Amino acid sequence: MLIGEVAERSGVSTRMLRHYDSLGLVRPTGRTVGGYREYAAEDIRRIFHVECLRSLGLSLRQIGQALADPAFTPSALVGDLIRRTEDRLRRERELLERLRTVDASAPAGWEGVLRIVELLHGLHSPSAARRQQTVLAPGEDLPVPAGLLAEAVLAESDPNVAGALRWALARAGGDGVAGVAAGVRSDDVDVRRRAVAAIAGLPGDEATAALLDALGDPDPTVRGRAALALGARGRSAAVATLVAMVVEGTNDVEAAEVLGALSADPGRAERIMTALLAEFAGPAPVRIRLTQALAEIPTAAARDVLRRLADDGDRTVALLASALLDGSDRP
Template identity: 70%
Template sequence: MLIGEVARRSGVSARMLRHYDTLGLVRPTGRTVGGYREYTPEDVRRILHVEGLRSLGLSLRQIARTLDDPGFSPAALVGDLIRKTEERLTRERELLDRLHAVDAAAPTGWEDVARIIELLHGLGSPHAARRQQAVLAPAEPVPAELLAEAVLTEADPNVAGALRWALARTGADGVASLASGMASEDVDIRRRTVLAIAELPGEEATAALTDALGDSDPAIRRQAALALGARGVTEAVPTLLTTVAEGPNDVEAAELLGTLARDADWTDRILDALVDRLGAPAADPAARRRLTQALGEMPGAAALPVLRRLAHDDDRPVALIASALVRKLS
């Protein structure tokens, strides 16, 4: 076949076929009497092979080396191509994320664009001090979307604290920006999210924290309950009781229960719940001591009868704690 027919059948232009010939990549097996290139079926198969490898992203030099290497391993080649493609996609995804971040900030001019890009570079620094500086340095508020994204991935406690502080300054926008974090399958991301929401004001944050009481992770439920208890939300009471019994944060949880118990409608409910847990057959000694200590945070008149009974408890540490509280409250 002459070059024109090969071009029609293979879809490769005559110009490219001549280039392949010049490189030695696909040389026609013969020539006509007039000197024209003449390709055999084997030559055409090689052309199609070359085009297939080009479609995978190989350069012509790589293709030549691959086809002429008797030790060529297709599996190794495909594996290398996968790795390089994944790296390229990662770079493009990072670029796309940066573009989305700039767009979400609604820049009004190139100065705004430059400011956001500088912030993104700072937040992406491998050095914690540089990331913290990037959060605290801007004179203008940082877009909530950028801060929320950084909060979800930041492991350094100092930087995370700065990010939560900055996010709290954005107000209600911060809650919406963190919504995806609470839906994450990664428990660490959900934990960072609930800590950030706990520092946000408003009803939306309270609603999000109330939803977090149903999370499968005990640490998330505990943090949500502590934040809700500080807001006076009584839905947190069952989790606060569990926190008192099991710890950690049992002292803080007890103080919050004491504050909530000042509401006359909740005094008896909370006190009865503490007593029930104290008398539960499965209650271990350490839990009973923490629960007894929590009674000292209850309104004195309500807690004294219970504490007087516990002053004669068979568990000596419980009895000692109760006796000390009776003296304090009497």
């Protein structure tokens, strides 16, 4: 079979077939009287073998080695190809995200595109100092896009850079809420913690909704941060978690302060009082924290409870309640 017919049937161009011949990869068995390449059935089978291996990403040199060695085992080479392909896909995904970021920023010209790329390089720098500088000094002509900030804050582990990112995200208003809120549903607990910490500083109903979702998180840190932020927004849904924080001793001082602020509403104050008093059957450390929390409730009912606790059988609780009461309120 002549080269033209082989090319037509195999889909491999005559130019590539000649290249295979020059490399010694697929050499035609014979030649015609006129000197044209003539391929036998075995040659054509080898062409298909070469094409199959090329489809897996092997180089022509690797294909030649594989076909030349009858004892060749593909496992190591295939494993290497998998790693290289995964690395290429990772780079391609990074490029895709970079292009999407540029597109989302809607730059007016190439100067804007270059500025976005510069910001991307800065935010992905291995130097924490440079990442922080990129956030704090983005340039007056083009602030860091909220979507880019949201992505960065979910990935940032350095506390100083994370603080700068949250500050910049808060300045961006509600534009970055959607990007950060996606982190609340992450399988990575660190990402969820970063997401809630960032959302806590963002205004609007969308941020509040994300915090409400976080109240059901299995991680106590995520739940606690969400509850503190929701309590500061006057949301009663945070009460149960805040009371649990007092009982467990997790940021109990902050939780008690927020419960006190929520108690400015009389109906809510009664509910909070009931929840706190229901936990007094616990051990001494819990009762001490609950007594301190009661002192934050600005109601006469709370002070009445403190007066009764001043005569409590647990001396530590009694002394604490006495100290928390004003002298004029003592019987």
